[in-house]
Amino acid sequence: MALIVQKFGGTSVGTVERIEQVAEKVKKFREGGDDIVVVVSAMSGETNRLIDLAKQISEQPVPRELDVMVSTGEQVTIALLAMALIKRGVPAVSYTGNQVRILTDSAHNKARILQIDDQKIRGDLKAGRVVVVAGFQGVDEHGNITTLGRGGSDTTGVALAAALKADECQIYTDVDGVYTTDPRVVPQAQRLDKITFEEMLEMASLGSKVLQIRSVEFAGKYNVPLRVLHSFQEGPGTLITLDEEESMEQPIISGIAFNRDEAKLTIRGVPDIPGVAFKILGPISAANIEVDMIVQNVAHDNTTDFTFTVHRNDYQNAQRVLEQTASELGAREVIGDTKIAKVSIVGVGMRSHAGVASRMFEALAKETINIQMISTSEIKVSVVIEEKYLELAVRALHTAFELDAPTRQGE
Ligand code: ASP
């Protein structure tokens, strides 16, 4: 008999009918003999609706009060699901974060889980009940309700699974797993049977929206096997684990990630002297702007060009800061570009294979796509290219790394 934590997202509990369907599903699992803890999100759209209400009172709602309010979305779904289970003869009980005692810090709207009291849940499981827990919320040491940031129910699920030492944390959602890339861009994208925490973290940071990044970090840290599955279609989903051995048998690259969220800034003709990188990026970080990729050119005439990328939302701010720095340093000019995109190949297989980056560059060269910036890590190579070539690049790389699904006879 296993202990499984099952998390259902907003679309999976978006209507009463769907909540009944989820109840049917949980009932079947329960009949299979497993102990089940269910974590649910608010009904889809509900958290947005609540935030909109708050914003009608104040553009910047008081964070503590916002938490009191947005946490109600999940309070509704836990009760409805528990009722639906009980109606089906499945003993069940619902708890808010406070009732379980999911203890968090006091950082309202983006709190971190510190500790979970498993006593109550264990008692209920022992008594044969399904326990339904509100995602996204906790309580601080002073008894204030907190929330974990948008998409935080994933993290609740993983944290509960870790605290209960569950055999698996299943994340039910509206896709049937993690794909080699976005199927809307590459129709031949395939569902991955398995991916490592590290790879998933890269994929999530690079734009794959299947799981909240923090939940993947958490799962990796506590080694909680995570499985992404479709709520209403049968299938094995994608298992996310530590296990690298078997992934090694798979293609070198697990996935192609991309995002259009970045913008590029270049400061040209800065003196090539010690401390210049700090002088450029110091004020940027002081303005709370995160920098992603950085390239400094080889100097000539004792000056150099320095380029970096930031989130597009920070672009104008960063440009202002950089103009200021440019005049202080006597730099020639500041130029910017928002029409860029970042494409990355991700795979733990890279560690044991040489020539992966050059294979990537070759594939892009064949499509005459110019690479503007490159960065690498142990399991990832990223390039910045012109935005209009993004889809072409993703498709070319997907093919070059043999990720395309085999086409069936006659197709
Ligand atoms: N309901 C919250 C949100 O919409 C948490 C979640 O769904 O994971 O962000």
Ligand code: MG
């Ligand atoms: Mg979500």
